[in-house]
Amino acid sequence: MTERRLKHWGWGYEDQAPTATQLREAAEGIRARFGFGGEVEKPVPLAEVELRKARLKAPSGLGGLFSDAHYERVSHSLGSAYRDVVRGFYGKFENPPDLVAFPGDESEIEAVLSWAEAEGAAVIPFGGGTSVCGGVEPRLGERPSVSLDLRRLDRVLEVDAESLAARIQAGATGPGLEDQLREHGLTLRHFPQSFEYATLGGWIATRAGGHFATLETHIDDLVESVRAITPRGTWESRRLPGSGAGPSPDRLLIGSEGILGVIAESWVRVRPRLGFKASASVAFDDFGVAAGAVRALAQSGLHPANCRLLDASEAELTGAGAGSANLLILGFESAHHPVDAAIDTALEIARDHGGNPGEVRTAGDGDDAVGQWRGAFLLAPYLRDTFVACGVLSETFETAITWDRFEEFHATVMETARRAVAEASGVAADGPGAPRVSCRFTHVYPDGVAPYFTVLAPAVRGGEVEQWDEVKAAASEALIGAGGTITHHHAVGRDHRPWYDRQRPAPFAAALRAAKAELDPSGMLNPGVLIDL
């Protein structure tokens, strides 16, 4: 549908793939740095990917909305988890949708739903395909499926500059909606790692975590109202700044991962573009001490926009630190007033809690630790494709926990993941060439923290999926067993189901199932994520 096509596997556009020389150099660099990784292998080209024959035929009346083109079916088969990227690399697209639909308006969404319901087909709403938990993969056995790609609904439809809100279609990507808001001097400032490709509708459906380390940590907080198309009518909430009229309708749709309806558009809270910012990094010798400083900051009421603690390994990995120090990236910002006093107070807290602050920067992104980290953050998904080609397992998982349990929780999860990845990789857990597990904080709260873990290991080539699934299962058991959440902002999808099923209150699961059965009696909408009917 677009001129510049996304890669059929992995991250980014087709023209962004590294050259053979770049990959060879990367493989050498990786081996030198980590002591593991192999020779460069090549992905299975699109033309050589073998797909199951489509089991649905587009209806003649709606033909223009559907595609059964090879590229479209392939590129709507998987999300963007490591287990997706590596399968895509090897050309294993075992669960392709039978058709891909590209509705241009709500009536076309309704038409696709009606037709699919009559056909007994499943419909999987698809935004940027950046799910890292199997949220968009048609893992449906014999049931035929349609991937419903919202990309044509990509407009900012209305801007209310007085209330600082905008009505935006669900298929608008991060850069797409920011470009349109920029004309009004406004911004959403929702910058998850998926920013370049993911969509507003996808963020709402998955409760995406965003830019802000405190206060508005999730897209939930930026949603003023939502409009969704369900098989039983349109679900539209009123635009309200706040309400106490019954349980929040929006909060039932937010995080519903497509099972209740197709999010078509939303009024979201936007803000003027930044006038003031200040950032600094703070070094800590000890991670536990650093966590204590972050707790004090999170409980101070200063509300830093950025408050991301990288452990020493993570800091070294992202090039933000030398590898010996734990690094706290601290940032304040305001469209309205200077934030110098706020960052000074915050740095005082950090100093009082054993930190060693660097210089305060107000100019934006330089080549300092803060800028290094931000650059690495957005590059990480591209780099992962390179890791896959070079025989390196590279994946992340994340959670949240209250402060009182954090120290033991962190130790348990780290140790579990370290052991599991060594075992699954058939290597020693320590010493040169050992797998690496590192941790950073993505979001912080007065009552707790969202730790985010990165795993790097020598890939078991050809067995990467099983290798990672073993690690993931062990880590997930540790998270759930120790009282955490199976996900702070990566959603549930299909991959997190076994642990999500243990986490959620049973009566809530029953209520959600009943709600779905009412709105989607044929169970056509994204079956298998969150619940089973």
Place this chain on the structure above:
Amino acid sequence: MTERRLKHWGWGYEDQAPTATQLREAAEGIRARFGFGGEVEKPVPLAEVELRKARLKAPSGLGGLFSDAHYERVSHSLGSAYRDVVRGFYGKFENPPDLVAFPGDESEIEAVLSWAEAEGAAVIPFGGGTSVCGGVEPRLGERPSVSLDLRRLDRVLEVDAESLAARIQAGATGPGLEDQLREHGLTLRHFPQSFEYATLGGWIATRAGGHFATLETHIDDLVESVRAITPRGTWESRRLPGSGAGPSPDRLLIGSEGILGVIAESWVRVRPRLGFKASASVAFDDFGVAAGAVRALAQSGLHPANCRLLDASEAELTGAGAGSANLLILGFESAHHPVDAAIDTALEIARDHGGNPGEVRTAGDGDDAVGQWRGAFLLAPYLRDTFVACGVLSETFETAITWDRFEEFHATVMETARRAVAEASGVAADGPGAPRVSCRFTHVYPDGVAPYFTVLAPAVRGGEVEQWDEVKAAASEALIGAGGTITHHHAVGRDHRPWYDRQRPAPFAAALRAAKAELDPSGMLNPGVLIDL
């Protein structure tokens, strides 16, 4: 159950009723001030209240949990709306519960539910009885009912000082839980007008609005996890600072008004007791100009704890102003750092937007405008009992709306309410002795505001309920017609149903109904609020 008994009608304890002399003087004062109001009448004494015979008999095995005492049945018949107070005054308790249950733990809640389900009886969870929308009244026709009073579950069970959280039973009142938290140097700082009598469980069930004018405006934001007893098992969410694992289970319980389960306890976010505060009042000649200043403050990111704008009439009513100026009550607070700079920046905004700031006070509540207003705020419900005795209609209603629509919305609602109350009262809408309608802002947001309206008028004695219902219907039509919410923090109950039914998305209503049918198939839990099965 307690030594000091609540009045069987109206607000407060039996020993707090004004004397005959005080009432006579009040009536004179009211007539002089407002130009309306009549002679003092006396409420029907408890002993003279005639109740329908109880249709349920407590089971022998659970007998100790139940009471059919006259006082208990009377005092669990009504909430605290004007239409409740006035009915109580006249001794009209038309819908008493047949029994009142006082469970002491969760197993006793379960026992009451099981027994009631077998009996075909309805169960209405009851906290402080401060509902102002018919949320606790057994308006159930032929169906017998039990009022489930949670007062015995009044303990702070656990304090996690590291995460700043506390596990508190649902029946703890504002003062009750604050007393227990004070021992730990902590506070919930949730101070709705119902603070003295309402309970944590009631606040959660009704999405109560609290102390903070910005950020944590509702109890929703203070809830870390909830534990509720449903007819189909215990609904308990994990303690998590944040999560993205599916739609929030807590957000479906918060605001469910007892229809899904009985909230038994909750982990809530608490905070250290205050170290720093600063407040000031700002006078504005024009209400629209003042609203513009509040919008700028709400969008500044300064997050004032208090940002309540009283129009000139409301300011005069509460004794905070002389009656000619609109008054903004602005306050900042922090347990951690001084707030002088924040209030200075805020007052600069107010000045830039046409305001005339008074002196900044940091000492707490003096006899200034800020303190005057706060005193009046907590006294208002007591005063209403006096108004009823003196033949004055006194009631409030509230809503929320985005800023872009505020000006026209405010004008429409004010004018509608003014006309409706004059007509329903049989008096002129203007001139001496005319009814008064005034407005204040209780909570403000970057994208909008929660306006709160107060109505005072000569009561149509003996016809007060019909009189107010006429005004309420007209005002509600205006709110809903102009895009507002039927309630920002007073909940839905039974009184708001006709307008709530038009406000909520139809598929959400269907989903909620299905969820309830799943968890409460006999429809025993608080039937008639929010939805019908």
